[in-house]
Structures are given as C-alpha cells and as structure tokens.
Amino acid sequence: MIDRRDYPLIAALAAGVLAMLVLSLVWGDSPVSLPAALRDLLAGRHSVGAIIVGQLRLPRAILGIAIGAALGLSGAVMQGYLRNPLADPGLLGVSGGAALGAVLVFYTGLAGVSALLLPAGGLAGALLAVLLLLGLVGQGGTLVLLLAGAALSSFAAALTAMAMNLMPSPYAAYEVMRWVMGSLTDRTMTDVWISLPGTIAGCLLMLTTARALDALALGDEVAESMGFRLRGLRGVQTRVVMGTAVAVGSCVAVSGAIGFVGLVVPHLLRPLTGYQPARLLLPSALGGALLLLLADAAVRLLSGATEIQIGVLTALIGAPVFFHRVIAMRRSQA
Amino acid sequence: MTGLVARGVTLVLGGRTVLHEAGVAVAPGEVVGVIGPNGAGKSTLLRALAGIQRPDKGEVMLEGRELAGMTPGDRARRLSFLPQEGEPTPPMRVEDLVALGRLPHRAARDGARDRAAVDRALAETGLLDLRDRPASQLSGGERARLRLARALAVEASFLLADEPVAALDPAHALAVMASFDRLGRAGVGVAVVLHDLTLAGRFCHRLVLMRDGRVVAQGTAAEILTDATMRAVYGVTVRRVGDAIVPWSLTGGCQADEQRVS
Numbered sequence: 214m215i216d217r218r219d220y221p222l223i224a225a226l227a228a229g230v231l232a233m234l235v236l237s238l239v240w241g242d243s244p245v246s247l248p249a250a251l252r253d254l255l256a257g258r259h260s261v262g263a264i265i266v267g268q269l270r271l272p273r274a275i276l277g278i279a280i281g282a283a284l285g286l287s288g289a290v291m292q293g294y295l296r297n298p299l300a301d302p303g304l305l306g307v308s309g310g311a312a313l314g315a316v317l318v319f320y321t322g323l324a325g326v327s328a329l330l331l332p333a334g335g336l337a338g339a340l341l342a343v344l345l346l347l348g349l350v351g352q353g354g355t356l357v358l359l360l361a362g363a364a365l366s367s368f369a370a371a372l373t374a375m376a377m378n379l380m381p382s383p384y385a386a387y388e389v390m391r392w393v394m395g396s397l398t399d400r401t402m403t404d405v406w407i408s409l410p411g412t413i414a415g416c417l418l419m420l421t422t423a424r425a426l427d428a429l430a431l432g433d434e435v436a437e438s439m440g441f442r443l444r445g446l447r448g449v450q451t452r453v454v455m456g457t458a459v460a461v462g463s464c465v466a467v468s469g470a471i472g473f474v475g476l477v478v479p480h481l482l483r484p485l486t487g488y489q490p491a492r493l494l495l496p497s498a499l500g501g502a503l504l505l506l507l508a509d510a511a512v513r514l515l516s517g518a519t520e521i522q523i524g525v526l527t528a529l530i531g532a533p534v535f536f537h538r539v540i541a542m543r544r545s546q547a
Numbered sequence: 548m549t550g551l552v553a554r555g556v557t558l559v560l561g562g563r564t565v566l567h568e569a570g571v572a573v574a575p576g577e578v579v580g581v582i583g584p585n586g587a588g589k590s591t592l593l594r595a596l597a598g599i600q601r602p603d604k605g606e607v608m609l610e611g612r613e614l615a616g617m618t619p620g621d622r623a624r625r626l627s628f629l630p631q632e633g634e635p636t637p638p639m640r641v642e643d644l645v646a647l648g649r650l651p652h653r654a655a656r657d658g659a660r661d662r663a664a665v666d667r668a669l670a671e672t673g674l675l676d677l678r679d680r681p682a683s684q685l686s687g688g689e690r691a692r693l694r695l696a697r698a699l700a701v702e703a704s705f706l707l708a709d710e711p712v713a714a715l716d717p718a719h720a721l722a723v724m725a726s727f728d729r730l731g732r733a734g735v736g737v738a739v740v741l742h743d744l745t746l747a748g749r750f751c752h753r754l755v756l757m758r759d760g761r762v763v764a765q766g767t768a769a770e771i772l773t774d775a776t777m778r779a780v781y782g783v784t785v786r787r788v789g790d791a792i793v794p795w796s797l798t799g800g801c802q803a804d805e806q807r808v809s
Contacts (some may be wrong), residue, residue: 424650424653427647427650428647428650430637430639430644430647431634431637431644431647431697432630432633432634434594434599434628434630435628435630435634435697437599438597438598438599438623438626438627438628438630439623439650439651439701440618440619440620440621440622440623440624440651441619442619487639487640487643488637488638488639488681489639489643
C-alpha cells in the first residue's frame with residue numbers, strides 16, 4: 214500500500230498536517246503559550262491556557278484531522294472501487310441519512326435535552342442508511358450500489374427538507390440549516406470520543422481493501438481471478454460500503470455534512486501517486502486532514518459576526534478545482 | 548491427475564443453462580484451443596475453469612484438488628486468467644500495471660522474485676522499452692501485449708486466455724500465439740478461446756469445439772476442423788490452402804448464401 218516512491222509526498226503532507234495542527238492550537242483570540250498549556254493539560258492543572266487548548270482548540274484540531282482524513286480516504290476508496298474519479302462518499306446516501314437523523318433530533322426538540330442526542334441521532338441515521346443500502350444491494354454489483362445510493366440520498370434529502378419545512382420554530386430551522394452546512398466550531402472532547410472510534414474503525418476497514426482496489430483497476434473478472442471476493446459478507450463491496458459508512462457517518466454525526474473533500478483530494482493527488490488506487494489511499498487521508506485544517510483556519514480568519522460554515526468553504530474551494538478540470542479536459546480533447 | 552480438468556460442468560445463469568455437462572482437460576505443457584460460434588459458452592467455460600463462476604453441477608479439479616475447495620489466493624497463484632478486452636486501460640505506468648499480476652504472491656513479500664517475474668513478462672511480450680510509458684498512451688496492439696504481460700507475470704501453472712487476439716493485426720496475433728507456444732514448451736498449460744481457426748489449427752495441440760453450451764468434439768486440428776464439423780457447427784464452408792494441417796482459411800460463404808446462389 215505504501216510505495217517507496219510516495220515517501221516524499223507522504224512526508225510533505227504529514228509535515229503540513231503537523232504544522233497546521235500546531236498552528237490551530239497556538240492561533241486564536243486569546244494568546245496562549247502552547248508548551249505551558251500542554252504541560253498544565255498533562256499534569257491535570259486547570260489553568261486558562263490548559264482549558265483553552267484542551268477544551269476548545271484540541272478537540273477542533275483532532276476532529277479536523279480525523280474527519281478530513283476519513284473523508285479523503287473514503288473518497289479515494291470509493292473512486293477506486295467504482296473506477297470513477299467523480300465518485301464521492303456522499304453517493305452512498307450515508308451522509309444524507311446522518312443529516313436526516315440529526316435533523317429529526319432538532320425537529321423533535323430532543324436536541325435541547327442533551328447535547329449527546331444530536332450526534333447520536335446522526336450516527337443512528339447513518340447506520341440505518343447503510344443497513345438499508347446493504348439490504349437493497351444484496352448480491353448486486355456497482356451499478357446497483359450506485360442506484361441504491363442515489364435513491365437513498367434523494368429520499369433522505371426529501372425527508373430532511375420536509376422536516377425543515379414543517380419545523381415548528383424558525384430558529385430551529387436556522388439551527389438545522391447551519392448544522393447541515395457543517396462546522397467544527399465549539400466541538401468538545403465528548404464529540405471527539407463519539408466520533409473517533411467509528412472513524413478509526415471505518416478507516417481501518419477501508420484500508421483492508423487496498424490490494425483489491427489495485428486488482429479492480431484491471432476489471433471485476435481479473436480481480437476475482439486474482440483471489441479477491443467482491444460480493445458477499447466479507448467481500449470487497451461490503452467492506453468499502455461499511456468502512457465508508459461507519460467512518461463518514463461518525464464524522465457527519467458530529468460535524469454536519471462537509472462536502473467536496475472526498476471528491477477533490479483524491480482527484481488532486483492521483484497524478485502524484487501514479488494513478489494506482491492503493492498508493493492513493495494514505496496520501497488522500499493526509500491530504501484530506503490537511504485540507505480540512507486549512508479550511509478551518511480560513512473559517513477562523515474570514516469569519517466576522519457570522520461564522521462561515523466549513524462545509525460552505527470546502528465547497529467554495531472544491532468547485533473551482535472542478536471548473537479547472539473541465540477546462541483542462543476540454544483543451545485536451547480539442 | 549496433474550492438469551486442469553472440468554467434469555460434467557453445468558452452469559445456469561438467469562434461468563438459462565449456459566453450460567451443459569461440459570468436460571475438458573488441460574495437461575501441463577498443452578495448448579488447448581476452445582473454439583465455437585458466438586454464444587457457444589466458450590467464455591463461460593473459461594470462467595468456470597478459472598474459478599470465477601462456480602458450476603451448479605459437476606466439478607473443476609486443479610492438480611488433483613477440487614477448485615471450489617481451494618483458498619482464492621492458492622487458486623490465483625496457480626491459475627492466471629486473461630479476460631476479453633473490455634475494461635479501459637488505467638493510465639498507470641506499463642511496468643506498474645504488469646506488476647499487479649504479482650498481487651496473488653504479495654503475501655510472500657519477495658520483492659526480488661516479483662521484479663524478476665515482471666521483467667520476464669515484459670521481455671516475453673516485447674514491452675521492455677515501453678515499461679515507463681503511461682499505459683493509456685499505448686496502441687491497441689501494445690495494450691493487448693500489456694494485458695498478456697500482466698497475466699504472464701502471475702507465473703501460474705495454467706493460463707486461461709479469452710479471445711486474446713480478437714482485435715489484433717496478423718503480426719501481433721502471431722506474436723501472442725507464439726508466446727503461448729513458448730509457455731507450453733515451458734510446461735504451462737494454456738486454454739485459449741479463439742475465433743481465428745487458422746491460428747487455432749496452427750498453434751494449438753488440441754481443439755475443443757463448443758456449440759450451445761456443449762462440448763461437441765475434442766481432438767487435433769485435423770480431426771476437428773473438417774468440412775462436416777465446420778458446416779454443422781458454424782454453418783460455413785471451409786477452403787483449405789496449403790498442406791493438410793497449416794494454414795487453414797475460412798473463405799467460403801455461409802450456408803444461407805450458398806442456398807441463395809444455388
């Protein structure tokens with residue numbers, strides 16, 4: 214999975230992530246000495262610096278890395294599995310299911326009962342969506358998977374819109390709208406603990422498909438003849454779907470929907486990793502983490518009285534990348 | 548039995564029986580041509596031999612063991628499969644694509660052996676000079692050689708190739724068939740689906756003739772490529788040029804044309 218030729222790229226991306234992590238811990242409205250704050254944090258002293266870093270900046274940075282990595286990796290895995298550079302974790306309907314679950318928590322007023330119920334609703338929505346998806350797809354192939362994902366996405370989007378339409382108070386509708394746009398602001402270590410286990414488990418499951426994705430570049434039949442099971446409970450398709458769903462579902466549950474990271478990051482890194490699906494995985498995870506930390510820094514830099522949601526920003530970065538691709542493709546075909 | 552043997556293989560797809568009790572054997576070092584009209588079940592037979600499609604009835608044995616009982620990895624190291632061209636070629640480097648043929652051996656983690664196998668496959672298919680080229684820039688003939696090189700890099704005991712020369716000019720087709728001939732001499736068992744009966748007659752030790760999902764005849768080219776079988780199975784007349792064995796040529800019209808003429 215890790216090729217010697219990719220060491221410089223991986224090292225550069227990892228250095229970028231590390232630099233942005235330090236920057237996001239140091240940078241903020243209140244000046245804090247990071248070494249002192251970290252010392253206090255580790256020693257359990259409740260200094261101002263330790264509270265700011267430990268309860269505000271660290272969870273935000275950890276979530277930025279974990280969610281960015283999960284989105285980048287799942288994009289690379291989906292694009293490799295479907296052999297389509299435009300595939301994206303959102304295609305499976307899992308993000309839509311998570312959003313619907315969270316919106317229902319707002320709608321029923323449960324969001325006010327406990328802060329835990331919002332991510333729990335998101336997770337439940339994501340899991341329900343993936344179970345429905347796997348049930349719908351059965352032994353079907355990639356086309357059935359795409360169609361089932363599209364059907365689920367549209368249905369979840371329609372139900373989400375209906376819930377917002379019927380929302381009892383405009384304030385709640387506004388809250389939902391902001392949540393759906395995605396954000397890392399004001400997340401706590403509780404959100405980290407809710408999101409991290411599923412994110413890690415999903416990512417590990419996705420990484421088990423690396424060699425199969427390489428084989429699939431040669432077609433389904435060659436992959437099967439090379440000993441990779443595609444369908445069935447332990448097959449590649451189930452691992453791709455479950456891995457993506459568990460990781461992305463766990464992310465969306467705490468951050469809201471953050472689009473374009475899964476689409477753009479693998480797209481940008483593919484030429485640098487020799488167009489080989491397995492080699493793309495780790496760089497995409499690091500690239501996703503870097504992009505989301507950068508986007509979060511931009512959110513903090515650009516936001517005035519009203520904060521720009523991070524999902525809006527990633528879409529604003531992602532769409533021009535695609536405009537550029539369209540123009541480049543048109544030129545190459547002219 | 549050391550070869551690859553299918554016995555009484557029946558396969559039903561979508562309610563239609565596509566293979567009826569088909570039996571075929573490929574011995575080590577033997578090049579077996581699978582011929583027959585379109586829709587005869589040749590590709591399905593090859594997929595059953597490769598273990599991609601499990602028979603509803605009958606069995607496939609590989610070196611004395613039932614294929615269905617082997618682990619997928621074990622099977623993949625012994626059987627290499629080259630399907631019909633269909634998938635677009637990914638824009639990876641030629642050498643990297645050929646190296647994917649070593650995926651079934653990755654657990655062995657023997658980098659030097661993998662590299663040597665890739666070099667041999669590139670040399671056999673004449674692609675050594677193109678090893679750093681993006682595969683998407685290759686011509687149709689070069690791509691066919693690349694796909695063969697990937698299948699050869701497995702270095703399996705048996706190679707199953709489905710219409711490997713279908714889209715190739717005569718020179719490329721001859722080169723591919725010559726590769727199979729060399730593989731046979733090196734002890735590899737080869738089963739190859741062919742529509743070009745001249746190539747089949749010239750390069751295959753034995754031919755398996757199929758029609759409507761059944762193996763209707765097996766034997767040498769002289770035994771199989773007779774006027775009677777060609778007329779019965781393909782509905783065409785054959786004109787032989789040269790000596791009794793090579794080359795063959797299919798120049799006659801189909802039966803319907805002949806009836807119109809007469």
